[in-house]
Amino acid sequence: MEKDSKLYIKDVAKITGLSEQLIRKWENRYHIIKPERLANGYRVYSSDDVTTFMELKKLRDQNVSIKNAVQIILENKKLESIMERLPQVEQSPYVEQLIDRGMVYDEEGMMHILQKAHHQYGLALFLQNTVQPFLEKIGVLWETKEWDESQESVSSLLVKDYLAEIDRHFQIIDDAPHVLGFCLPGELHEIPLQIILLQIKMKGWRTTRISASPKFTAIERLINHLQPEKVLFSASTLIPFQETEDLLQDLDLVAKKFPEIDFYIGGRGAWEYTNLIKPSHIQVGFHVNDVI
CATH class of the missing domain: 3.40.50.280 (Cobalamin-binding domain)
Structure with a gap:
């Protein structure tokens, strides 16, 4: 399904497995979906609308009331909006180098890369463009089983120790x-x-x-x-x-x-x-x- 797809209610029903009657009921009662109306009066739904219906269905199937499910989805949308507004910086090229070294348990190589990135960018940018995205990638690699627990542990502990050393020498x-x-x-x-x-x-x-x-x-x-x-x-x-x-x-x-x-x-x-x-x-x- 394309991101900008415009779907009729029968299409939404087919994709989600919900009846057209239930889709209209949820739409009219809880106002979580606001479909676009065409000149001929027909309502069309976006791919995001379909995702919302799927989330509602999933929560309902987990015995969450529709009222509470709507609240959960609205709060999650609010959180996503807040996260999108957080400051974003471009990932440094050192992140992929760290991944390559972490894959083969090369602690000395990772330490050298961390030091190089820290010296090049300064602490504030280094934390944002190297350390944080590296940790996020480690998490994804571990969750998808591309890395085993030892690779994740060695890499994370190295970062933890490096940051602890910076902290010890910080003068306040x-x-x-x-x-x-x-x-x-x-x-x-x-x-x-x-x-x-x-x-x-x-x-x-x-x-x-x-x-x-x-x-x-x-x-x-x-x-x-x-x-x-x-x-x-x-x-x-x-x-x-x-x-x-x-x-x-x-x-x-x-x-x-x-x-x-x-x-x-x-x-x-x-x-x-x-x-x-x-x-x-x-x-x-x-x-x-x-x-x-």
């Missing part, structure tokens, strides 16, 4: 304002948190990063002990929320206890989850500028 004045960053309990991907905390450091803030998957009891204790100006929670996956059903609500209660501190939550897992459940005392952040 002692009385600078302080951001405390946590991965959520159950979240093992801590490199996205490393990246945003380095971006925050470049803006003159002190940062403290708590390693992956801390115990929930440690979160409140550390906030109370360190008394930062801001707290950032990071979730790259939905796993923390799947493992602990009331995790976001419990974090919100922690934030409520510290009204003088600004709390934020970010990462793809958090963005997806907060589409449905909105915290009251924690702001959702999509970019470093949302936090600082």
Whole structure:
């Protein structure tokens, strides 16, 4: 189906397996689809409309009510719109070089490429045009089984260690304002948190990063002990929320206890989850500028 296809309702019914009557019912009752009307009065639908009907059908088949399914789809469209507005930079040529070296477990070669890219672009651009797209490609290669777990692990750990070394040598004045960053309990991907905390450091803030998957009891204790100006929670996956059903609500209660501190939550897992459940005392952040 072409992206700009114009389809009659009978075509949509055939593609989706939904009856024409049900398509009209969902369209008229929930207003999630607004088909174009031709001069002769016939309605025509786009490929995006068909995708929306397919998503509605899938959620319905998972026993989600149509009302809730519509809300989920609308929130996801909103998230996609926000993501499209985030700053985009062109991927550096070093990303493919890193993939080539990672495929054969060449840690020395990857380290040399990281250093070269860092020196050429400077830290801010290096994080955006080399580190982030490299990590995204690693994730895709692992999910599609093109890379095995050891290739993914070796490459990710090398990036993590390289960023940790940069962080150790970052000079910030002692009385600078302080951001405390946590991965959520159950979240093992801590490199996205490393990246945003380095971006925050470049803006003159002190940062403290708590390693992956801390115990929930440690979160409140550390906030109370360190008394930062801001707290950032990071979730790259939905796993923390799947493992602990009331995790976001419990974090919100922690934030409520510290009204003088600004709390934020970010990462793809958090963005997806907060589409449905909105915290009251924690702001959702999509970019470093949302936090600082």
